[in-house]
Amino acid sequence: MQESSFRDPSGFVFERDGTLYRQINNVYRGNYELLLSSGLYKELADKGLLVSHREVVIAPENEALAYKIIKPDKIPFISYPYEWCFSQLRDAAMATLYIQKTALSRGMTLKDASAYNIQYFNGKPIFIDTLSFEKYQEGYPWVAYRQFCQHFLAPLALMSLKDIRLSQLLGVYIDGIPLNLASKLLPLSSWLRMGLLTNIHLHSKMQKKYSDKSFKGNKSAAVSKKGLLAIIIGLEDVVQSLRYIRGKTEWNEYYHDIHYGCESFNAKKRIVGELLAGLKPNSVWDLGANEGVFSRLASNCGIHTISMDNDPATVESNYLMVKRNNETCMLPLLMDMSNPSSFRGWANSERCSLAARGPANIVMALAIQHHLVIGNNIPFKKLAEFMASLGYWLIIEYIPKDDPQVQRLLASRKDIFDEYSQTYFEQSFSQLYEIRGKYGLPGSQRVIYLMVRKS
Amino acid sequence: MVFAYIDLGTGSYLFQVGLAVFMLIFYSARSLIKLFFQYLKNAVIKLVKRR
Numbered sequence: 001m002q003e004s005s006f007r008d009p010s011g012f013v014f015e016r017d018g019t020l021y022r023q024i025n026n027v028y029r030g031n032y033e034l035l036l037s038s039g040l041y042k043e044l045a046d047k048g049l050l051v052s053h054r055e056v057v058i059a060p061e062n063e064a065l066a067y068k069i070i071k072p073d074k075i076p077f078i079s080y081p082y083e084w085c086f087s088q089l090r091d092a093a094m095a096t097l098y099i100q101k102t103a104l105s106r107g108m109t110l111k112d113a114s115a116y117n118i119q120y121f122n123g124k125p126i127f128i129d130t131l132s133f134e135k136y137q138e139g140y141p142w143v144a145y146r147q148f149c150q151h152f153l154a155p156l157a158l159m160s161l162k163d164i165r166l167s168q169l170l171g172v173y174i175d176g177i178p179l180n181l182a183s184k185l186l187p188l189s190s191w192l193r194m195g196l197l198t199n200i201h202l203h204s205k206m207q208k209k210y211s212d213k214s215f216k217g218n219k220s221a222a223v224s225k226k227g228l229l230a231i232i233i234g235l236e237d238v239v240q241s242l243r244y245i246r247g248k249t250e251w252n253e254y255y256h257d258i259h260y261g262c263e264s265f266n267a268k269k270r271i272v273g274e275l276l277a278g279l280k281p282n283s284v285w286d287l288g289a290n291e292g293v294f295s296r297l298a299s300n301c302g303i304h305t306i307s308m309d310n311d312p313a314t315v316e317s318n319y320l321m322v323k324r325n326n327e328t329c330m331l332p333l334l335m336d337m338s339n340p341s342s343f344r345g346w347a348n349s350e351r352c353s354l355a356a357r358g359p360a361n362i363v364m365a366l367a368i369q370h371h372l373v374i375g376n377n378i379p380f381k382k383l384a385e386f387m388a389s390l391g392y393w394l395i396i397e398y399i400p401k402d403d404p405q406v407q408r409l410l411a412s413r414k415d416i417f418d419e420y421s422q423t424y425f426e427q428s429f430s431q432l433y434e435i436r437g438k439y440g441l442p443g444s445q446r447v448i449y450l451m452v453r454k455s
Numbered sequence: 456m457v458f459a460y461i462d463l464g465t466g467s468y469l470f471q472v473g474l475a476v477f478m479l480i481f482y483s484a485r486s487l488i489k490l491f492f493q494y495l496k497n498a499v500i501k502l503v504k505r506r
Contacts, residue, residue, distance in 0.1 A: 206470035231478055233478070234478045
């Protein structure tokens with residue numbers, strides 16, 4: 001059983017011979033049949049909002065519980081909400097609400113609204129949990145309402161109105177940001193916005209008031225279908241009204257304030273493009289990708305590319321470009337390479353680390369090595385080990401000590417990096433990699449290396 | 456009431472009951488106000504055209 005799917009008794013995901021399957025348990029039989037017969041599955045799958053699947057006949061993983069086995073389409077890379085930029089989380093929220101509205105129109109409802117049920121596939125959000133739909137019963141509230149507010153609304157409001165970096169709270173609170181915490185952190189002005197006043201502040205007060213009281217529901221406490229739809233439309237309004245106003249950050253105008261010559265930059269693009277064309281990889285991870293200029297050399301050739309950066313503003317720009325150009329092979333992600341995503345959740349195995357989601361065919365580390373070595377005191381040997389854990393081929397740019405960017409990093413600190421030299425860089429990487437090529441960038445002392453992992 | 460495998464919580468349940476009523480009134484009132492302004496706009500346009 002996949003460690004991310006054990007919570008739901010309706011079924012689970014398992015892997016056999018490298019293929020992913022989902023077992024549907026007998027307990028979910030009625031809902032699965034309704035999902036198909038109501039036309040909801042077809043409508044959502046046709047719109048690319050629900051992962052497509054086909055039923056297969058193979059031995060179930062747990063025969064005593066099994067009703068059917070389905071084989072869902074493969075999602076090339078699993079990403080998590082704490083790795084998404086503002087617009088990615090907002091698009092995921094809007095997709096969830098749209099799916100819930102469509103489900104209601106077909107007599108079904110979403111029984112959970114976890115942000116982990118959304119993945120990015122072909123550049124767009126897609127719902128991956130086929131077993132999250134159940135029959136709608138008149139009068140019942142939306143059981144996933146609290147979860148939606150914690151997984152989507154609270155982080156979006158905090159990112160929009162307080163600080164964009166608060167998205168990282170999603171990594172700490174695996175079931176979404178508690179509403180009382182969100183209410184405390186949000187600015188006073190948020191009390192003047194009806195959607196946030198109701199769905200976060202008053203909702204949180206109500207949770208506190210009834211925190212130790214049980215209630216099993218009664219007729220007078222029913223929610224009509226129209227009322228439920230009004231809540232969903234209200235949530236759509238408030239999510240849509242939240243904006244991320246980008247200020248100038250250190251990195252989001254990196255290519256505007258270009259710090260080495262046009263000649264070097266163009267040569268770098270040509271060299272990287274030629275290396276990618278020669279290797280013909282099926283996956284590329286670009287570390288420290290900024291707005292994805294070099295990532296696009298791969299993704300524009302149909303190579304599935306993960307474009308990672310630790311600056312929320314540049315990841316946002318990158319994602320907006322993906323949307324604008326309808327790019328299908330590119331996934332921008334927020335990732336701090338000095339502290340990449342680790343295993344999280346129950347027993348440290350529910351959500352995978354970055355390395356566990358690899359290896360990639362090619363790892364590109366262009367103009368990032370000096371930030372890790374000098375900015376974060378990571379020795380070359382440790383850097384080589386980390387890169388080797390992520391992929392087979394490595395395209396890495398060595399930045400010499402007298403480069404203006406390295407000098408900028410050293411301007412406000414003591415130079416303790418006596419071993420920072422091209423010779424030591426090569427020695428350190430040669431222990432794990434075979435160096436296949438060295439390409440100097442004209443007009444600078446920078447060198448691009450092509451390396452392949454020894455084992 | 457039997458909930459799904461996630462917990463809605465009493466507070467969220469009861470809040471949703473009240474919110475549903477409030478949102479219905481809010482959207483109905485908003486639609487009425489929009490209709491009223493549409494009517495007002497049409498009336499003004501008619502008046503201007505007559506003159």
